Amino acid sequence: MRWSQTFIPTLKESPAEAEIISHKLLLRAGLVRKLTGGLYTFLPLGLRALKKVEAIVREEMDRAGALEVFMPALQPPAIWAKSGRLETAKDVLFHVKDRARKEWVLGPTHEEVITTLVADEFNSYRQFPVNFYQIQTKFRDEIRPRFGLMRAKEFIMKDAYSFDADDESANASYRRMYDAYARIFARCGLRAIPVQADTGVMGGAHSHEFMVPAETGENEVVYCESGDYAANIEKATSQGPATATPADDCGNSEKFETPGVKTIDDLAKRFDVAAERQIKTLVYVADDKPVIVLLRGDDQLEEAKLGAALGAAALRAAGDVEIVKALGAQPGSLGAVGVDGISVYADEVLRGGSGMVTGANDDGYHLRNVNIERDIAVGDWADLRQVQAGELCVETCQPLKIRRAIEVGHVFKLGTKYSEALGATFLDENGKSVPSIMGCYGIGVTRTLQAVIEQCHDESGVIWPTSVAPYQVCITALDVEPESEVMKLANLLYDELRAKGLDVILDDRPSRPGVKFKDSELAGFPLRIGIGERSLAKGNVEIKPRVGEMILCSPDEALGQALEWFDANRVEA
Numbered sequence: 238m239r240w241s242q243t244f245i246p247t248l249k250e251s252p253a254e255a256e257i258i259s260h261k262l263l264l265r266a267g268l269v270r271k272l273t274g275g276l277y278t279f280l281p282l283g284l285r286a287l288k289k290v291e292a293i294v295r296e297e298m299d300r301a302g303a304l305e306v307f308m309p310a311l312q313p314p315a316i317w318a319k320s321g322r323l324e325t326a327k328d329v330l331f332h333v334k335d336r337a338r339k340e341w342v343l344g345p346t347h348e349e350v351i352t353t354l355v356a357d358e359f360n361s362y363r364q365f366p367v368n369f370y371q372i373q374t375k376f377r378d379e380i381r382p383r384f385g386l387m388r389a390k391e392f393i394m395k396d397a398y399s400f401d402a403d404d405e406s407a408n409a410s411y412r413r414m415y416d417a418y419a420r421i422f423a424r425c426g427l428r429a430i431p432v433q434a435d436t437g438v439m440g441g442a443h444s445h446e447f448m449v450p451a452e453t454g455e456n457e458v459v460y461c462e463s464g465d466y467a468a469n470i471e472k473a474t475s476q477g478p479a480t481a482t483p484a485d486d487c488g489n490s491e492k493f494e495t496p497g498v499k500t501i502d503d504l505a506k507r508f509d510v511a512a513e514r515q516i517k518t519l520v521y522v523a524d525d526k527p528v529i530v531l532l533r534g535d536d537q538l539e540e541a542k543l544g545a546a547l548g549a550a551a552l553r554a555a556g557d558v559e560i561v562k563a564l565g566a567q568p569g570s571l572g573a574v575g576v577d578g579i580s581v582y583a584d585e586v587l588r589g590g591s592g593m594v595t596g597a598n599d600d601g602y603h604l605r606n607v608n609i610e611r612d613i614a615v616g617d618w619a620d621l622r623q624v625q626a627g628e629l630c631v632e633t634c635q636p637l638k639i640r641r642a643i644e645v646g647h648v649f650k651l652g653t654k655y656s657e658a659l660g661a662t663f664l665d666e667n668g669k670s671v672p673s674i675m676g677c678y679g680i681g682v683t684r685t686l687q688a689v690i691e692q693c694h695d696e697s698g699v700i701w702p703t704s705v706a707p708y709q710v711c712i713t714a715l716d717v718e719p720e721s722e723v724m725k726l727a728n729l730l731y732d733e734l735r736a737k738g739l740d741v742i743l744d745d746r747p748s749r750p751g752v753k754f755k756d757s758e759l760a761g762f763p764l765r766i767g768i769g770e771r772s773l774a775k776g777n778v779e780i781k782p783r784v785g786e787m788i789l790c791s792p793d794e795a796l797g798q799a800l801e802w803f804d805a806n807r808v809e810a
Contacts, residue, residue, distance in 0.1 A: 238708070238741070239742075240742055240743065240745055240746050241745050241746055243282075245281070245282050246267045246280070247265060247266060247267045247759055247760070248264060248265045248267070249265075251264065251265055252264050252271075255385065256383060256384060256453075257384050257387075257691065258694060259384075259385065259387075259453075259687045259690040259694070260384055260387070262694055262698060262699050262761075263277075263386070264385075265698070265759060266282065266698060266699055266760045266761065267280055268283030268286065274382045275379055275382025275388070275389045275391065276390055276391055277389065282708075282760065283707070285707035286705050286706065286707045287682065287683065289706075289707075290682055290686050291393075291395075291682055293424045294395045294421055294682060295372065297417045297420050297421045297424070298417060301368075301413045301414065301416070303369065303399075304368065304369050305370055305372075306369045306371050308351065308373065309344070309350065310373065310374060310375075310376065311343065312342045312343075312349065312350055313342070314332075314341070316349040316350065317330070317342055319658050320348065320654075320658045320659060323342075324551065325551060329345055330342050330345065331376045331377075343376035345375050345376055345377045346375065346394075346396060346677075346679070347371070347396055347398070348398065348655050348675075348677060349655070349659065351369055351398045352398070352656060352658075352659040353661075354369075355367075355400050355656075355661045356660045356661040356662070359400065359673070360662075360663050360664060361663055361664055362663055362664065362665050362666060365401050365663070365673065366400065366406050366407075367399070368397055368399040368400070368410060368413075368414075370395060370396065370397035370398070371395070371396060372395045372682060373393070373394060373396065374391060374392070374393055374394075375391070375394045376390065376391055377389075377392070378390065384687075385687055386684055386686065387643065387684055387687055388455070392682075392683045393681075394681055394682060394683075395682055396679045397677070398675060398677055398678075399411070399414070399675065399677075399678070400656070400661065401673060401674045401676075402663065402665065402674070403674065404674060406674075407675075407676060410676050411676050414648050414676065415431070418431075418447055418646050418678070418680070421680065422449075422645065422646070422685070424704055425689055425704060425705055425808075426693060426703075426704055426808045427645070427685070428450065428692065429448060430448050430449075431447050431448075431467070432448050432458050432460070432467040432468050432472075433468035433469065433473075434446040434468070434472055434647065435471040435541040443649075443650050444647060444648060445647070446644050446646065446647045447646035448467075448642035448643065448644055449642055449644075449688045450640055450641075450692075451643050451688070453641070453691065454641040454643040454644075455641075456469060456470075456642050456643065457469070457470040457639050457640070457642070458470070458639065458641075459473035459475075459624050459637050460637065460638055460639075460640070461630040461635050462638065463633050463635045464630065464632055464635065466630050466632045466633060470539070470623060471540075471541035471542070472541070472542075473623075473624040473637075474620055474624065475629060475630065475631060475637055476628060476631055477628065478513070478533070478625070479627065482533060482587060483513065483590060483591065484589050485591055485592035486591065487592040487606040487607075487608060488606055489606060490574060490604045490605065490606045490612055492597050492602055493605060494601060495507075495508060495570075495603045496601045498570070498601070498603070499568070499569035500569065501515055504534075504594065504603065505534075510594045510605075511534075512533075513533055514592065515533070515535075515594050516531055516532075516533070516534065516573075516590075516595035517533065517534050517536065518530070518571040518572050518573055518595060518596055519532070519554070520554075520555040520559065520563055520571070521555055522551075522553050523547045523551070523552050524550055527555060527559065527563045527579055528547065528579065528581075529573050529576065529579055529581045530543060530582050530583075530621065531582070531584060531587055531609075532583075532584045532586075532587070532621060533590075536586065536622040537622065537623040538623065539622060539623040542619065543582070546617065546621065547582070563579060564576065564579075565598050565599075566597075566598045567600050569596070569600075570596040570597060570598065570601060570602060571596040572597055572603075572607075574595060574604055574607060575598075575612075576598070580616045580617075581613060581616050581617075582615075582616065582618075582621065583609065583617075583618055583619075584618075584622050585619065585620050585621075586622060587609050588609070589609070590609045591608040591611075592605075592607075592608075593607040595607050625639075626638055643688045644681075644684075645685045646680040646681070646685075648677075648678045649677040651674075651676055651677050652674060653673070653674060654675070656672040656673045656675055657672045661673050689701070693761075695784075697755070697758040697759065698759035698760065699759070699761025700761050701763055703763045703803060703806055703808050704808035706740070706761065706762060707762075708741060708742040708760075709741070709763050709803070710734055710741045710763070710764045710765075710799065711743075711760075711762040711764070711765045711766070712727050712730055712731055712741060712744065712765075712766045713750075713754065713765055713766065713768065714743065714768050715750050715767070715769035717745050717747050722770070722773060723768050723769065723770055723773060724745070726768055726773070726778070726792055726795075727745075728743070730766060730796060730799075733796050737800060739799075744756075754767075758783065761783060762783060763782065763806070764781070764799060765780075765783070766778060766779070766781075766795060766799065767779035767780075776791055776792075777791070778790055778791070778792050778795045780795065780798050780799060780802070782802060788802075
């Protein structure tokens, strides 16, 4: 491709809308353009890189034995109602109506569609295992699209769905996808870490997310440097806080006045009650019923853990009116002592706690000398707290660390949740009708592309891995007259490199050398071959890797030097 014949609108400055470096570089390097919030047009350069990511994904899915299909983006709400997600996923679903006023859903994912297909077509254990995948445009009603392709209303995703006749086979399918994901991200030039993850509204037995470490990531990963433990903060566990929960002998609980106290810090500062001696009381609404959640005062609730403990289809924090109706007091004076008729869930850290302080359910008053197991009717104990950095790992007994990351892939073992709901049953060896065991495996293709930029860049621009670079070589001709010796050599190398299977762009623009060099670095091409009249007169061609030292060689050596560099810098799984 000649630069003059394509469209690469590079920008000197970052648009004000771009908050993170990868979003800035997507725009500055001329890869995408924004239509409106959460919607982007891929320009020629960005589309080439995107197609290379897609090709890697497709090759590895085929290699793992998955079968490619292509499912409708427009889906009937009835199948979402059958799975229960018409309600639980309502906040992200786009609803549309046709001319007959019939409602449809724009699919953010395709569990319901593929399970309906399998329910109709598969009826014997002999037909399993099977794994279908697609690369498809998805739609998600993001309340606040941001960070470019990271959180968009429309995005491209690879989703795969395995169906197995027994648990052992389902585990094998899960492992094949897990291994395929590791190869995909390695081939894309990404350092992606598999971490234990919460299954969320997807449901399922267990799951892993593939996370790309990045300071601008929206996820937090808890990990231990001395072992293999890594988990999303929503799933992470530890040996607990550094200080033990008080278990002092105490008399009966007693009420005392605490005017103006609204927070844990207020009580600590004004009444000298350390946060670890306080019981934090929260009120949530689970499937339209209030529940009380108890934590130690210095801990934060992890809502994903609460959702898993409750098994609720819908979960949200209660509003002030609902709280007063449930407990008779405003936030800041809440407690669970003497409460009945409302389910109480307590974090395991509080178990055995005594000599504690909690709200009295009377505005401006608290209770002290509270023995949790004596004074509070705890219905269920569970790990509900968010892990903190420095706590000890349950596997290695070493301190845990927390870092931010970008989620690029997620694998779930779903079990029979969707197959039961949508009738994907089959006859087993004994002629008994049983539900198939499902797995679900997603990769954000557009998100992966931006994650590569987020991880691979410097102050000059993108640094593409050779495997996903829109063009692997940029030949920069500094004299673009058609009959010049510079252009003759540039055209010769262009043809020779393309014949060797490399993607090459020839910068034939009549622009200043500085503009050409800066654009090449901004666009991130792995290798630049500079050909100028002065250097050619000295018998030199300049070969400049995007990262690394300049290589000077003769025109006759240029092809061999370029091929040698690519052999040494090939990205492989």
